[in-house]
Amino acid sequence: MVADHDDPGPLPADPLRHHGDVETAPGLLDLAVNVQGDAPPRWLRDRLAAALDDLAAYPTAAHDAAAREAVAVRHARSVDDVLVLAGSAEGFAMLPRLRPALAAVVHPGFTEPEAALRDAGVPVARVLTDADDGHRLDPAAVPTDADLVVVGNPTNPTGVLHPADTLRALARPGRTLVVDEAFADAVPGEPESLAAAAGVPGLLVLRSLTKTWALAGLRAGYALGAPELLARLAVGRPHWPVGTLVLEAVRACSEPAALAAAADAAAQLADRRATQAAALAAVPGVHVAPGVAPYLLLTLPAGTGPAVRDRLRARGIAVRRGDTFPGLGPDHVRVAVRAPHVAARLADALRDALADVTREAAA
Incomplete structure (x- = not known):
């Protein structure tokens, strides 16, 4: 079990068995898991x-x-x-x-x-x-x-x-x-x-x-x-x-x-995805992969991924590490699509985290 606010750390012994639920913990804003909503309707x-x-x-x-x-x-x-x-x-x-x-x-x-x-x-x-x-x-x-x-x-x-x-x-x-x-x-x-x-x-x-x-x-x-x-x-x-x-x-x-309710939810997710993608793409150095799903794949500047994840976690935000997916590396993270105010919080935290990491690397 991962303790509250502790980063998952090095690549797991069995990366294929690593899933987003391991990244989150009580008290964290969960952007690591793609479930929509806190409870069934x-x-x-x-x-x-x-x-x-x-x-x-x-x-x-x-x-x-x-x-x-x-x-x-x-x-x-x-x-x-x-x-x-x-x-x-x-x-x-x-x-x-x-x-x-x-x-x-x-x-x-x-x-x-x-x-x-x-x-x-x-x-x-x-x-x-x-x-x-x-x-x-x-x-x-x-x-x-x-x-x-x-x-x-x-x-x-x-x-x-x-x-x-x-x-x-x-x-x-x-x-x-x-x-x-x-x-x-x-x-x-x-x-x-x-x-x-x-x-x-x-x-x-x-x-x-x-x-x-x-x-x-x-x-x-x-x-x-x-x-x-x-x-x-x-x-x-x-x-x-x-x-x-x-x-x-x-x-x-x-x-x-x-099915009608699911269709309405899908339309809302599409709008939220576009809003969140734009907010994150505006963060210097962040690349947002195009797609249609209720999550976004981000590529961070080379060498910053683990440190950025750590700083986001310290700010109370859990994201899904990307390096357990074959074909991706430590500078990839996946984030769930959420409401616009949550997307804005993530963008601000990501901008601050990248600035901290860049500043420390230059020191």
């Missing part, structure tokens, strides 16, 4: 609270069917194309069950898929995108013999939204294409999503409810794919793999009223 809490009376009974097939039906309608899929998960991270933990001979993971990207595959002894090829090309994915860079490919869309932490056609170009018979769409619902209109693309061979889309609905502690998500692929993924899964509250959350967050 009242209507969702009421739905979950009402389901508490059902906790004496085991989750039933009817509970599961209702959740899957809501997701199926939401994405215009068959109910058999839906598998409810204990968060999309459970979907990554299941990938070794597909027995890939070679997995290709696109980086910089969420590191949990590679960690799960390596833990299971699966050979992994890293496909690094190029910052000079806006971290866009070149399908030709993916090894042709990879029978499992993992890519985020939008990608975490770069915020890049890859065209759906680029991702479709990675699909082929005998290959599973895993698209992590954990942040897709935070992008207005969900452009480039493959969630409804039932005809793409070997496609597996993973979705999370954690971010938009402030449900990180509940672990709720789902997978979309062909029934035979989902069956392979679920081999060895325990009975009652997700609880009643998770099933209720998946159902509730897939209904029309929730």
Whole structure:
């Protein structure tokens, strides 16, 4: 556990297992984690609270069917194309069950898929995108013999939204294409999503409810794919793999009223992202990567990253270090998109921190 206001320090022993929640602590302004809001909205809490009376009974097939039906309608899929998960991270933990001979993971990207595959002894090829090309994915860079490919869309932490056609170009018979769409619902209109693309061979889309609905502690998500692929993924899964509250959350967050609320939230996030990006780009020496996700990837002046993180933390602000993402280094940080007054506070603190570091280096 990280003590309050202590910097996480040197690169962790297992960088692939380092996530933003480790960066924050009580009393810090949390810009390291991308969950929106401090708690689920009242209507969702009421739905979950009402389901508490059902906790004496085991989750039933009817509970599961209702959740899957809501997701199926939401994405215009068959109910058999839906598998409810204990968060999309459970979907990554299941990938070794597909027995890939070679997995290709696109980086910089969420590191949990590679960690799960390596833990299971699966050979992994890293496909690094190029910052000079806006971290866009070149399908030709993916090894042709990879029978499992993992890519985020939008990608975490770069915020890049890859065209759906680029991702479709990675699909082929005998290959599973895993698209992590954990942040897709935070992008207005969900452009480039493959969630409804039932005809793409070997496609597996993973979705999370954690971010938009402030449900990180509940672990709720789902997978979309062909029934035979989902069956392979679920081999060895325990009975009652997700609880009643998770099933209720998946159902509730897939209904029309929730989708409308999510669309409104995505539009607000887009406006806030533009405001925050402009404020941070105005700080001398800071480069803000273009993107669409509810977080921003910053490049700080060479050699200043660790010291700047330390000074931000001393000022009560937690940001996500970037050097645990393959392809990034110690001068990269990721920050969550927040309200304009929070963005202004971050910009001011970042400007002061960089000035302090620069002055000390020159002394």
